[in-house]
Amino acid sequence: DAGITQSPRHKVTETGTPVTLRCHQTENHRYMYWYRQDPGHGLRLIHYSYGVKDTDKGEVSDGYSVSRSKTEDFLLTLESATSSQTSVYFCAISESGTSGNQPQHFGDGTRLSIL
């Protein structure tokens, strides 16, 4: 299994509070991704990174920010959490994002509930 660790695995917090989710990889892969999974929507890309300090927006980036200061860590921050951000969040990594044929490997997810 790809070495991907997400933390925390579960979190319950209140509306308006800041939340940071962490993704840590031991594979030295260049590309890292944050997705959210919601019933009826499959997985949707929030942000991704193609190198240290290089990030870009995905399909559902509003209300989220990311940072990547080291190859192995990719942080997702909700500056002021809202109930609509209650979801399961997955981190993924891949060796290459531009060749198109490299699969992504996923972490086990973080279940976030915002009350």
Added chain:
Amino acid sequence: GNSVTQMEGPVTLSEEAFLTINCTYTATGYPSLFWYVQYPGEGLQLLLKATKADDKGSNKGFEATYRKETTSFHLEKGSVQVSDSAVYFCALNQAGTALIFGKGTTLSVSS
């Protein structure tokens, strides 16, 4: 834009039955196609992939053939087991873009 459409579930089968989960896609050019599987409480795992037309991906008894003429990548297995119960996602990846997923199909297999 690019998109993936999967048959809606849930799909309910008895053990040893034949499985087909339909997947069609819309994309310009020549995307790579993937099937991922998600077991309860876990992340997605790559099941199989195909990177060009007429390629057949296979793994653990599952197969899917990249059909460019019908823009399809249907997942099949000849004899399902209870342990195959999971959610299955079809996805495409085109150079320079991120993975685009279908909404997932839940498979439930009973003994």
